Amino acid sequence: MSQNTAIRILLVDDHPVILEGLDALLACAPGVEVVAQAETGLAAVEAYARHLPDVMLLDLGLPDIDGIEVIERIRKKDSQACILVLTLRSGSMHVQRAVQAGCRGYLLKNARREELIEAIKTVHRGGRHFPAAIASRLAERRSAETLSAREIEVLNLVAAGCRDKEIASSLALACRR
Secondary structure, eight states, X not given: OOTTOOEEEEEEOSOHHHHHHHHHHHHTSTTEXXXXXXXXXXXXXXXXXXXXXXXXXXOSOOSSSOHHHHHHHHHHHOTTOOEEEEESOOOHHHHHHHHHHTOSEEEETTOOHHHHHHHHHHHHTTOOBOOHHHHHHHHHHHHHXXXXXXXXXXXXXXXXXXXXXXXXHHTTOOOOO
């Protein structure tokens, strides 16, 4: 992005007043420009294809297809799409699904204007933006899903230099060779 080129934004939310508010808020921000708006998931996919925005600001709760499916559809066609979720849904399941689908950032609608603009710029540069509380919950959920307590025990023993038979003995397992 050159100094004179604004970050082109597609806004997606099913509430017209939210769209108007975001449009007005971003109109005052230097370096960003709203190029399109959509109120449904299908309209968002179509608007993305038509306008090819630099960043899509996306709500998850849409009336036809949800935001996760919007992310998946767009990322199938454009693996480099910069999608920033802006939603009321704060549950770790929503965050994880959005990340797995390919969003680059996740903000709650109670975010401050400065954080929203910084998040837009961060994802546009290729980075990721997750507020600390959301990042922490996401990390906890990921680590809990990655390894079981037993697997962590085994890894700790391997890291301590134990051999297979020692690990099996320590965990009361039979070691087959």
